[in-house]
């Protein structure tokens with residue numbers, strides 16, 4: 001039932017040097033203020049991750065078929081295929097270039113990319129049947145082992161394409177899930193990714209049937225589907241589905257427990273009224289670099305997509321000594337798979353809960369406005385659109401000031417900075433400090449010298465306007481939050 005598309009077709013070679021090996025890692029100073037999470041071993045982390053990439057897929061301890069299956073996604077020689085339905089030719093190229101970055105981040109070598117112009121993707125095979133035939137030739141000629149489609153394919157499209165192309169077909173969602181699986185470090189991060197993968201697979205048991213039955217290799221006999229049976233029989237699918245459901249339930253229970261720990265930490269901060277700033281933005285925009293630049297923290301910075309999966313919180317202080325926290329979060333991407341958003345909901349709530357949002361944009365990207373749009377879309381899904389947002393256009397050192405005109409026209413209050421050179425950082429910091437929620441109860445106090453503890457609390461939690469050591473004790477004029485004001489009432493004096 002495939003209709004040959006007569007529309008204009010185009011083959012595009014994707015540039016091969018999109019990823020520059022320019023990761024300086026220069027900001028890994030290791031200066032550490034405050035850890036909420038263990039496992040930040042900075043330089044080592046990057047090395048470890050690269051080593052991991054090579055051995056992924058070799059693990060023998062994984063017995064659960066579903067787990068084995070996602071490691072098998074490891075793609076070696078890939079061909080990209082996209083359908084261009086709307087927007088300009090440039091948009092289509094950008095989209096495929098992003099897919100290339102994603103594929104390379106997952107560890108594969110991209111041999112070529114093909115874009116087909118169509119009104120909408122073909123219902124049966126995503127691209128039109130004529131194009132499928134061309135692709136088949138290309139696959140054979142280049143020795144491709146996996147085709148990655150730039151979109152989310154229906155299970156039937158996936159199966160049909162695999163049948164016709166005779167190689168593995170993967171969609172953008174599976175690719176993103178695979179990167180997340182490779183990058184997850186913490187127990188929570190791993191569980192979240194696994195949950196998302198299982199949800200994704202559950203819908204596609206048939207589509208993935210061939211692979212699943214191959215994985216079940218050890219279990220010959222009864223449910224093997226018989227000699228020559230291409231896919232697993234119903235029984236097999238039912239068993240798989242049951243196993244996946246059990247696993248999903250287990251992961252949900254575990255995540256619920258971890259979430260409780262997280263919210264206890266958050267409540268502790270809130271009780272102390274420590275203002276919180278969340279750093280969010282498109283993947284690879286420089287969020288971790290910005291956190292490092294502001295706090296001197298040594299968070300992993302990598303020229304790769306989704307380098308950060310676990311939120312990292314650092315405590316830092318304003319110029320006048322007030323404490324606040326900054327949290328670096330997972331990057332967003334266009335069409336972030338729904339299963340990921342759901343699985344990461346508790347992590348992403350950090351963003352929705354923050355007092356302020358630093359929305360980092362890569363100013364050197366060819367289409368930063370569409371990145372801003374994509375990020376706001378995810379912010380909407382996690383109910384974070386009400387958090388006051390400061391747009392930070394990063395990588396100013398890598399872009400011509402003139403090229404920033406279109407974003408600045410749209411986002412006139414944006415700050416232009418370079419986390420790498422420090423350009424614009426002072427201004428941003430000053431604005432940020434001013435925008436933090438301010439303690440508002442004004443007090444005149446006389447504190448005995450024995451209460452140095454209260455004086456330091458006023459410094460870190462409140463804002464000191466005047467301080468003087470007198471014969472009777474420390475005389476302080478300050479603004480504080482209600483909880484601290486309660487502790488200070490015994491020492492209040494009437495203004496002189």
Ligand SMILES: Nc1nc2c(ncn2[C@@H]2O[C@H](COP(=O)(O)OP(=O)(O)OP(=O)(O)O)[C@@H](O)[C@H]2O)c(=O)[nH]1
Pocket residue numbers: 022023024025281282283284285286287288289290300301302303304305306307308309330331332394395396397398417418419420421
């Ligand atoms: N030229 C330039 N490059 C930068 C700047 N800030 C960050 N980068 C580079 O951009 C890449 C991504 O930086 P990260 O800080 O890891 O970005 P991120 O937003 O945390 O990325 P994910 O965690 O993967 O979503 C790295 O190669 C950085 O060295 C900047 O101001 N200028």
Ligand SMILES: [Mg+2]
Pocket residue numbers: 287288289300301307308328
């Ligand atoms: Mg990061």
